[in-house]
Each structure stands twice: as C-alpha cells, then as structure tokens.
Amino acid sequence: MTERELEILALLKQDPLIAQQDLADKLGISRSAVAGHIMNLTNKGVIRGKGYILAENRYAVVIGGANMDILGRPAANLRVGDSNPGSVSCSPGGVGRNIAENLARLGSDTRLVTAVGKDAYGQQIIEHCQRAGIDMKNTLQLNDALTSTYLSVLDGDSDMHVAINDMAILERLSVDVLKSQQAMLKRAELIIVDANLSEAALAYLLSNYAEIPLFVDTVSCAKATKLKPYLNAIHTLKPNLKEAEQLSGMVIENYSELPGLANWFHNQGVERIFLSLGADGVFYSEPNEQALIPAIPVAMVNANGAGDAFLAGLAHGFIQDWPTRKSTEFAMAAAVVALSDLATINPNMSEISVNRVIKESLC
Template sequence: MKAIESKVLDAIRANPLASQQSLADELGLSRESVAGHIMRLTRKGEILGKGYILPAGQTLVVLGGANVDLTGTSADTFRPGDSNPGGVKQGAGGVGRNIAENLARLGNEVVMVTLVGDDSRGRYLIEQAQEAGIQTQAMVRHSEHATSTYLALNNDQGELVGAIADMAIIEQLTPEWLAERMSLLQSAQTLLVEANLPEATLTWLGEQSLNAPLVADAVSATKAVRLKPLLHRLDLLKVNRSEALTLIDEPASSDLSDEQLILRLLACGVTSVLLSLGERGVRYGDSTQQIELPVPHCDMLSDTGAGDALLAGFVHARHHIESVDTQLQFALLCAAMTLEAPQAVNTRLSATAVLQRLTETTQSSALAESES
C-alpha cells in the first residue's frame, strides 16, 4: 500500500463518517484525489463500501450455496421403488452454508455470500444463519428464483441412498454479481468456495488478484470439474477419491494410490490437498509431507454434512494449531461430531467441545499404549 493511501485510510479510521471534502481538507489533497484513493482502497478490500465500513482483520468469507434440506430417513431396511416408513425433517443446508455454520460455531467471524429466494424458505435460511452466528449482510434475496432445496433419502443406518437438488438459483451467482461485492471478497482473511458455483464464476475468480488464500470443496465427481480453472490458485483443496480422479482426468477404475493422487493434484498447482477417505479417515498432502489418520470412534446417525465439517474444522485448526497432525485430528473430530448428529451441522459443535474430545482421545491412546 502506498504511503498516501495509508494516510487516507488512517484518516478514515479516525472519522469513518467524514466527507470526501473534509478528508481532503485534513490531508491537504483535492477532493478528486481523495475520491480516487478511496476507490482504489475499496477495490483492494481495505474499505467495504458505503459509510467507509472497514473490514475486520480475521473474517472468513464463504461463497457458495444455501439450501433448505428435506431429509427422509427409513425406519427399516430401505426398499428402492417402494414407500418406506420413516421420518422427514427440515433443516438448513448447502455445502457453502454448512461450512460457514461450522466455522461460526467454532468461534470464527464468518460472512456468507449467497442468494436465497424472496420466500419463506429464504427467510428461514437467513434466520437460521443469524442464530448460528453467521453474518448475513451478503445473503441476498432474489425476487425471481426460489430458494434452493435439497431432498435426501437415507437408509435406516443414516447413509444416503439418493437425493435431488433444486439449485437453479446458484447459477445467478455470476461474475457480474460478484464484481459488485469485490471489496468484501478482498477483505477476507480466507475465501472459501465450492464447486456448486457456476463454472464461469470459478474461472473468473481464478483470474482475479485476490488478497486472501483460496480454499475449495470439490462437492462431487460431477461438479469437481468446474474447479479446474482454479486449481493453480488454490491454497487448499478438499476432495474425495472420485473427485480427485475427475480433476486429473483419470477413470474411476484407476489404480493410482492415494499418495499418487495427491501428488498429481499438487502438480496442477494446488498448494495443499485434504483427501477424504470416507470410513478410512483422511490424508493430507503438500510439497513437503503426506499424513494419513483414521476416523475416530463415533456413533453415526447421519453422514450428511460430515465432509463440510471436516473442511471447516481443518481451516479453523490451521489458524489456531501449529501441528498438521493435530490439525487433522481436530478436523476429524469435527466430522465425527457431525456424524453423531441428525442434521447437517451439529449444533453442539464448538472449539471447546472438540478440544475436550481431542484431549480425551489423546489420553486414551496413551493409556492403551502403556498397557500394551
């Protein structure tokens, strides 16, 4: 930042409601010069727009989808093509929204950037986000499209057997719409995106000079391909095996090892990879190391949202924990707590709760080793 821009920013911090003319008089500049500096500071994310709103220093910005989740769980063995007795519940969901809520419950300052419909479900999502601690000023109501809805069917073990996603509204998260919110994106400490976003939008993001490191969730093998134009810009990519194979143009039958998969993704320009291994746990890799850890013991009710909690937990831990091994343990425990909840996000999730379980897990492991 240039010295004169720093002076303008300091003057705004001292008096956020000052007019451009009063700032000019104070600094000995012309009003036109001050206006130009303010415009450049806004583009850089140092100012968030009207009223010279200044960004908080530790804000995580999540850009993605927000859905109303309708989840039906069979009371007995699921029978395809038949009516299955069970229960149906409504909750707030969407990959981006789930990540945002997990981050907020872990104690982070989080802004969610998304579109919802100007309908009852849209109002429900905004209210739910506010209750969870998510900042909702960038959750915008769209007058022409309905709120996204995700309909999931689970078997009696809580495992997904099929789903339908009505997410047309997310296609309205266009480059043009986001360009108007560039100051918010630039203010982020970390910017998290997901592959439900339109490919044109992800490509556009890859072309921007963003201040924050980019983190991405591949979502599914079908959607993962949308991230290809963004790979060279990603600080962290979370994928499962099928998504990773799609991104490197390998068939699903490929016999590449997990280690080789990560190396191939790193060769595409990704700085670090979080490879979800499902029941086997998770494998992390960067240019210096690869670490694999198993899933901690938990009593699973539903696997919906576990991957979102894994990524949120790891992003949180990277800001607060130095050891990568411990970061992964923290993230896995976030996922385990989500597996134990009937909804996509465990409302009991908190950094304190996770750290307590981490301590208990460490003590149990140490005791088992001493007895062996």
C-alpha cells in the same frame, strides 16, 4: 463462544447501538442475562469500548449454496419402490452454508455470500444463519426466484441412498454480483468456495483472488471437473478419492499410491490437498509433509454434513495459525461431531465439543 453469545454477537453486528433491553426482547431472556453475556464478550476481547465496538477479527468468506434440506429417514431397512415408515425433517443446508455455520459455531468470524429467495425457506435460512453468528449482509435475497431445496433419503444404515437438488437460484450469484463485493473479498483472511457455483463465477473467483488463500470443496465428481483449469489458484483442495481420480485421470489401486496422486495436484499448483477416504480416514499432503490419519470411530447418526464440518475445521485451524496436522486432526474430530446428530449441522458444534472428541479418542 457459547450459542447465546453467538446470537448476541450476530445482533450487535446488525446494530452496534442496540439497547440491552431490545437484545433481551429479541432473544426472550432477561436484561440482566444480556448484561452478563455482554460482560463475558467484553472479557473475551470480542467487544471493545462503549457502543459495542467489535474487535476487528480475521474473517473468512464462504461463497456457495444455501438450501433447505429435507431429510427422509426410514424406521428400518429402506424398501425401494415402496412407502417406508420413518421420519421427515427440514433444516437449513447447502455446502457453502453448512461450511459457514460450522465455521461460525467453531468461533471464527464468518461471512456468507449466497442467494436465497424472499420466501419462507429463504427467511428461515437467513434468520437461522444470523442466530448461528454468520454475517449475512452480503447474501442476495431475490423476489423472483425460489430458495434452493435439497431432498435426500437415507438407507437403514443412515447413509444417503438418493438425493435431488433444485439449486437454480445459485446461477444468480453472477460475476457482476461478486465484483460488487470486491472490497470485502480482498480483505478476507481466506475465501472458501464450493463447486456448486456457476462456471463463470468459479472462473472469476479463481482467476482474480489467487493472492488470498482459496479453499475449495469439490462437491461431486461432475462438479469437480469445473475446477481443472484453475488448480494452480487453489490453496487448499478437499476432494474424496473418486473426485481426485476424476480430476487427475489417475486410478488408485491401493493407498501406497496416494503420495503420487497428491504430488500430481502439487505439480498443478495446489498447495495443500486433503483426500477423504471415508471410514479409512484422511490423507493430507503439502509440499514438505504427507500423512494418512485414521478415522475416529463414531456411531453415525446422519452422514450428511460431515465433509462440510471437516472443511470448516480446516479453515478454523488456518485462521488460528495451527500446523497442518493439528488442523487435520481437529477437522476430523469436527466431522465426528457432525456425524453424531440427525440435523445437517450439529447444534452442539463448538471448539469445546471438537476438542472433547479429540481428547476422548486419545484415551
């Protein structure tokens, strides 16, 4: 779907009886343009019948953090301990939220469960997510807490030099809150969880929803350790090599040892593991298949968000019933799209743009 179609779809989900003129007014376009988009959505099978009855899609639920990302980028090499000329930008971020936006932009029906404050950043995040096509009805908006912020500074090579996060509000995404959304969670095609959640929330989700494919983002070495007691509930795990070593207690000297590392996770109950190897690509493993896929060369603009786009690509492939290798190649191309824009989420993220990267990489 196009970005405008995603915006219209998000508004229709909020109000299925909304008039076309009201849609036009909200989007700042003509009524005839809205009618054209509605016709396209109908032809694609997204809208069925009068009253904008939406087709019942297989949907993913993402549970995790939503931040306002504040990004500092030096104009030249970073001088530590000094003031650096450069640029500062703000955009909605957070591991869970980033995965959800990428997944929605790829065309999958996506619902986000997170917590934001009733402040300027929180409202900006809600509105941005809705425009991207994310269903935000299950997100908490709190009067007595501030929306998370994530401050990062890049180095001269556009890689992250340092970051500070303020994510205290995510503790409010409690077990009781998650229990109140049980009916919606039980109907999900898959549930994506990021390890920023509290230990109690992770324990509840990984102990009570193992019958639904659970995709887990480890986030960092420190946060990955919270997952160790629940590895047998995880369908798809996406760590980098350091995080995998932290969880397993193994140290990998060379890539020939990756199959053994992956098998350790399988023995703990993880069905699929995708080991991020940075510039060397991705090693994926499931019980009957293992492979190392080289990275696609890319002129990196911003390293933030590539891993989130990768996991979204995996989830999108799973919803489409693609084989694991095809999903992995698609996810790697989605990461390339993410790396190619200064924003945390590339506004051009779509299934079309990802397939274009795949096609160009084969030339």
